[in-house]
Amino acid sequence: MTGLILGAVVLLSAGYAKLSSMILNRLLAVTLPTWANKILEIIQLLSMPAYGVTLLIALYSRNAGFGGLNWQTITSGELALILAGAIGFGFLVHSTIAFQSYRPPLCEIANDSRIIDFRTSGTKRVSDEVTPPDDWHTALVGPGPRRKIALLPGNQQFSLEVSTKTYSLPRLPKAWDGLSIVQLADTHFRGAVTRKYFELVCEQARGLKPDLFVFSGDLFDDMELLDWLQPTLGQLKAPLGQYFILGNHDWYLDPNVVRQEYERDGWIDLSSRCIELHTSNSAPPIVIAGDETPWMGKHPDLSHVSPETFRILLSHTPDNVYWARKQKYDLMLAGHTHGGQIRLPLLGPVYAPSRYGCRFTSGVFWLDPTLLYVSRGISGREPIRYNCVPELTKLVLRSGQSSSIL
Numbered sequence: 001m002t003g004l005i006l007g008a009v010v011l012l013s014a015g016y017a018k019l020s021s022m023i024l025n026r027l028l029a030v031t032l033p034t035w036a037n038k039i040l041e042i043i044q045l046l047s048m049p050a051y052g053v054t055l056l057i058a059l060y061s062r063n064a065g066f067g068g069l070n071w072q073t074i075t076s077g078e079l080a081l082i083l084a085g086a087i088g089f090g091f092l093v094h095s096t097i098a099f100q101s102y103r104p105p106l107c108e109i110a111n112d113s114r115i116i117d118f119r120t121s122g123t124k125r126v127s128d129e130v131t132p133p134d135d136w137h138t139a140l141v142g143p144g145p146r147r148k149i150a151l152l153p154g155n156q157q158f159s160l161e162v163s164t165k166t167y168s169l170p171r172l173p174k175a176w177d178g179l180s181i182v183q184l185a186d187t188h189f190r191g192a193v194t195r196k197y198f199e200l201v202c203e204q205a206r207g208l209k210p211d212l213f214v215f216s217g218d219l220f221d222d223m224e225l226l227d228w229l230q231p232t233l234g235q236l237k238a239p240l241g242q243y244f245i246l247g248n249h250d251w252y253l254d255p256n257v258v259r260q261e262y263e264r265d266g267w268i269d270l271s272s273r274c275i276e277l278h279t280s281n282s283a284p285p286i287v288i289a290g291d292e293t294p295w296m297g298k299h300p301d302l303s304h305v306s307p308e309t310f311r312i313l314l315s316h317t318p319d320n321v322y323w324a325r326k327q328k329y330d331l332m333l334a335g336h337t338h339g340g341q342i343r344l345p346l347l348g349p350v351y352a353p354s355r356y357g358c359r360f361t362s363g364v365f366w367l368d369p370t371l372l373y374v375s376r377g378i379s380g381r382e383p384i385r386y387n388c389v390p391e392l393t394k395l396v397l398r399s400g401q402s403s404s405i406l
């Protein structure tokens with residue numbers, strides 16, 4: 001009996017952890033100031049052990065041990081705790097099944113990926129294109145309170161998955177067949193991960209030679225590091241241009257100054273607007289738009305765009321996807337959720353600041369007529385990654401027809 005009760009308390013505690021993290025994820029999806037987010041995170045973190053201990057003490061004291069649990073003596077408060085844990089456990093089972101059964105949609109027709117570990121040196125080099133630093137401990141990890149986190153064993157923060165993924169999108173005009181976009185997301189310059197790491201990432205991005213670069217927000221967490229932009233993203237140039245939007249972490253700082261810095265380095269601000277892209281011939285233009293809501297600006301206005309025009313949306317949060325569907329966007333590129341940064345074995349990600357919880361934490365989703373691509377991003381506020389390697393992705397779009405001009 002005792003073992004059964006203890007086992008049940010463990011499962012109910014796991015359920016509570018799931019339920020409380022689901023609530024936290026949804027609270028973090030709205031526009032709260034950083035201090036409020038921090039308080040909510042601390043409350044949720046402390047509430048998890050508190051739940052288990054409270055339940056244990058309550059059941060033990062009421063039954064003078066676990067040997068003879070009497071359900072008739074359970075109070076309504078204890079019942080509420082048990083119910084919360086049981087409901088959360090149901091969600092935990094559901095999200096585990098969803099995570100394990102995730103497959104990319106059929107329109108993903110090719111995926112060529114490799115993982116580079118920038119810490120690797122000498123004979124362990126995995127790529128001829130990468131020259132690893134002699135001493136990665138000093139070259140890649142900065143000083144400060146987060147250095148210890150960055151140096152945790154098994155931390156994947158200093159690796160990078162470089163992918164080229166090809167998607168068939170029937171509405172893409174034939175003349176744009178082969179259009180390639182490199183998406184970068186969520187660098188979160190803060191100092192614990194050094195500029196050198198981001199320079200190595202951008203070196204890889206340059207090597208992908210896309211038709212356009214996009215950055216989907218959260219460049220900074222420290223305004224002192226504004227001058228990192230020029231030697232990193234500032235080095236990226238593409239024939240059709242470089243486009244950015246800001247994220248909530250840029251919003252916490254000084255968005256206007258961040259925008260000026262981007263523009264000085266040749267990046268085009270897509271905030272709340274939509275612009276046409278043209279090829280060198282008489283092919284129909286396509287449009288690319290930017291959405292920084294709910295933190296800044298408004299949804300871009302597409303009322304002047306013809307219904308036939310192929311549409312790409314850059315949105316910091318994937319939460320805008322249902323709005324994007326209504327606007328008939330063909331492709332939406334998002335970041336913000338970082339893949340959860342830590343993915344538990346079997347269970348998958350736990351934390352993702354989204355009103356849809358961990359549903360769009362990362363990956364590609366077909367929500368007719370919109371293909372949503374959510375990047376795991378490159379770094380995060382905390383320099384920690386487990387089962388969630390930083391990501392740099394080139395998306396190649398195929399119209400399903402031949403005759404490429406790009």
Ligand SMILES: [Fe+2]
Binds near residue numbers: 249
């Ligand atoms: Fe972010």
